[in-house]
Amino acid sequence: MNSILEYFADIFKGISSLWAGMRITGKYFFSPGEIVTQQYPENRATLKMEDRFKGEVIMPHDENNLHACTGCGICEMNCPNGSIEIITDRVANAEGKMERVIDKHIYHLSMCTFCELCIKTCPSNALAWGQKFEHAVFDRSKLTKVLNQPGSKLRKEAK
């Protein structure tokens, strides 16, 4: 007798627990409240990443095509996996002295682990995070970038 009672009690317990769960899913089915999904890539025009989003390392240039990188190589030294290569040149300045200037700031996005050490340790704040995140390309060599724009020069700070 007891086992029969237990059998039916189990069935009712099962149905009630199923009902408790289905009530939640049913509630969200009919009144979702907030929409949590995003229609990417249709919303590309309005999609805005956070200011601090780590998309890629960039070197900001101002309107006169000037940047702040002196080519000291501290970012190259601090990078844990060799994503940054710096090629410097020696150019005579106005007083005739040979001065070190940056020729190419090469950044391998394919090797970067986004640890932020290059940006953090840069003494002249020449590097920053870019918000671009769509990095898929067909060829790996396209992920090697030169950060200083062609023809750009070092910004001379007013003394």
Added chain:
Amino acid sequence: MSEEIIKDVIIGENEDYIINMGPQHPSTHGVLRFEVCLKGETVKYLIPHIGYIHRGIEKMCEANTYPQIIHLTDRMDYLSAHMNNEAVCLLVEDALQVEVPERVKYIRTILDELNRIASHQLWWCAFGMDLGALTSFFYGLRDREHILDIFEESFGSRLLHSFVMPGGLMHDVHPNFQKRIKEFITYFRKKLPEYDQLLTGNVIFQNRVKGIGHMSKETAIGYGVTGPSGRGSDYSCDIRKIAPYGAYDKVQFNEILETGCDTWARYKVRMAEMWESLSILEQLVDNIPEGDYTAKMKPIIKLPAGEYFQRVETARGELAVYAVSDGNKSPLRMRFRTPNFSNLFVMNEITAGHKIADLIAISGSLDLVIPDIDR
């Protein structure tokens, strides 16, 4: 054909059947292979084969400086990335005798707890999904998104945020940080009871997890099972209580202990820990003191020669870092005692005699993260 094979395979005298579960099995959540010996449907014994995602993090540490090591620890237990980072930072700060500002301690503790909730949410989704409740997967990820958004706003990355540095933080948190956390607490306090209604109270789920995977307290201590898995066996092993770090000595919280010792007990510990983490967050979020976000550190960090040891509580158990320094800027030897490594090898003990379907439930309840095992 030798006589043995004829006996074993063709006549079928030896009914043992060896099957490889993994390395690409969806329920192991990573590249892990179980060599399972079955008799019919019952597991006789089980041998875990690891190393598929070994990257040599300990060896790489020997070539890197201390700030560079931080980003490697992210890649061990990626679901409790912040706790892993903090372990190395605490070790360096302890070695250099640096006094960290109070603000840093509070923010680190808040991030620990946020990360713990996010990790337990993902565990809850995946555990339900392994046992066939696909709904729980979507509901858990929906709430986890709120935490990841807070992370993204403050540190720029959602999962692997190398945000802490030896001496403090990478930069200050976003001005919206406190507001967003308070919003999350009120939001999640409403959503957490739904978890119980959806999955915890479900009879099918309860029948599948109750009474399987019995791990006695002696077994847990013997194998070094820590974290929620160990506390499900009544083994008090919370580093936050035993050796408080950060701001854990300033908050009131309970160490969740269950005496059930089975998969159901480990489930209940994790569910209760989410409530506990919410209450820790509530105590801390309004009291973040003003101040610097980093202590003054030398540009090149060199630890004095000697041996250093630090342990923290991650979402899965006790992570211990041991470093030997010879006075240079990179360690001579770095060793990580990761919680999942110990938690994995108890599997053979607690699955023997169960059905192969229970194996999924048991490995789910241990909450294994494979890169943490192989590191």
